[in-house]
Amino acid sequence: MSVSRRKLITTGLAATAGALGLGVAARLAQKYGLVPPDHGGFYGVGETLNYASQRLLTRHSLAREFSRSQISKPPFPNEIPPLNEEFKRLQAGKFADWRLTINGMVAHPASFSLDQLKSYPSQSQITMVQCEEGWSYIAEWIGVPLAHILQAVEVHPQARYVVYFSIDPEWWDSIDMADALHPQTFLTYGMNGDELPVGNGGPLRLRVPRQLGYKSVKFITHLTVTDNLKTFGKGLGSASPEGGYAWYAGI
Amino acid sequence: MGDSAYLPSAASAVPVAVPTATVPSRHSVLVRVTHWITTLCFFALLVSGAEIVVSHPRFYWGETGNDLTAPLFKLPIPASRNFVPSGYGYVLPDQNGWSRYLHFQTAWVLVFTGLLYLVSVWLNGHVRRDLLPNKADLSWRVFSKDVVSHLRFKRPTEADAWSYNLLQRLSYLFVIFVLFPFVVWTGLAMSPAFVSAVPAAVNVLGGQQSARTLHFFVSVALVLFLIVHVGMVWLAGFRSRMRAMITGKMITGKMLTGKIIAGRAATPRADTTEEGT
Helix, strand or coil: CHHHHHHHHHHHHHHHHHHHHHHHHHHHHHHCCCCCCCCCCCCHHHHHHHHHHHHHHHCCCCCCCCCHHHCCCCCCCCCCCCCCHHHHHHHHCCCCCCEEEEEECECCCEEEEHHHHHCCCCEEEEEEEECCCCCEEEEEEEEEEHHHHHHHHCECCCCCEEEEEECCCCCEEEEEHHHHCCCCCEEEEEECCEECCHHHCCCCEEECCCCCHHHCCCCEEEEEEECCCCCCCCCCCCHHHHCCCCCCCCC | CCHHHHCCCCCCEECCCCCHHHCCCCCCHHHHHHHHHHHHHHHHHHHHHHHHHHCCCEECCCCCECCCCCCCEECCCCCCCCCCCCCCCCCCCCCHHHHHHHHHHHHHHHHHHHHHHHHHHHHCCHHHHHHCCCHHHCCHHHHHHHHHHHHCCCCCCCHHHHCCCHHHHHHHHHHHHHHHHHHHHHHHCCCHHHHHHCCHHHHCCCCHHHHHHHHHHHHHHHHHHHHHHHHHHHHHHHHHHHHHHHHCCCCCHHHHCCCEECCHHHCCCHHHHCCCC
């Protein structure tokens, strides 16, 4: 009898400590921005653990870079949705009229042509695109770090996310500031020493090499800096959770 | 030798009327709870893993692989994405979204359960007492005898119900300390964020696609273990072994005839040495 009472007490204490611990963990996670926008629902706990643990582990880590000899030949253009009329019109004009607009929590909302983006010192990285399906390829990506552009438009200090939009209205996504200011997050306009092919997201693709391929949205036309993702779409952070895929795709 | 396995073994049976309440638990609460959580997790991971695989049922070695590169091998099934050259004229329904959510959430449950199990069994002596083979059993003679009796589908003796035999111990150790950690490792090695922090996790495996292929192989090995494991439980007596893993109580043939099996303490690992005498 005394054994079972002791067991009852220790079990009760452990349960209380566990519940308190979870409560404290949830508060800390909120405070340090470790809760993803798609944290609701049955899979919310797993998603939060994925995002929180990897964000703590990878705040400053660099995606693996490869040697030139490891670049995939031939380059792999995966299937893309049908291009809309607006894209075809801009393509006919060799993308001279392509614009990247930036607004939201910035001091200087701006609009950049591709040539203006190319006037910033260009950088390159040889990194892997990894699709959630399982395939992958390595390419050299040439562009300007997103951090440089965000610096140019002067992002407000309370900004928490950068939302980015494709010319395809159904395709938009967002990343936190750790990824947005990460030195390998590029606005990419070139690949393997050439223009970025349309099949790989040309003329402008946001590369987020520490996350799966679907976070590297193709045909980028617009960025918004914000501290609240609730006002975009269904409030889940990107089109991916609306289609059943996780917002955070580092795993 | 074959028949004697069905006969009562003198060394392992004590024909006294011990009250059932004092019969030691065959499996501790911790082992039983973690066993069934792991079972649930395993099936969730298997189903969701299979769903993820069908979106690209081709496997590669090295860093990269895609529709334009030669696969190491491909599964003879259609894909759930229409552009994968599967050789089939139709496309399976695409279930990748919830499969990925479920796969990772379950992986967390499995890892926490596994850590709880590992720390506990290490501290409480379960590993040393029940899983590590006895020094005396670590011989080719015992090993080959065990293999032969398994191959003959010999029913385990009463003593076997209270202790694991050599092959059993070795396979449990292999699954717990090799296959499960490796399946977690190869899974993490596919995560682009994780390997940005710990690049060695994928580099020593030979690349991201190698990690994916190894993850698949380890999963197949775990499924094979599951099949053999359930087969052996069936052979040993499905009802009694299931009851033992659910309630902790072991009911054996002798209990039904009014006799009772002595606990582990009174059974000095008669499992492999006494068998067939």
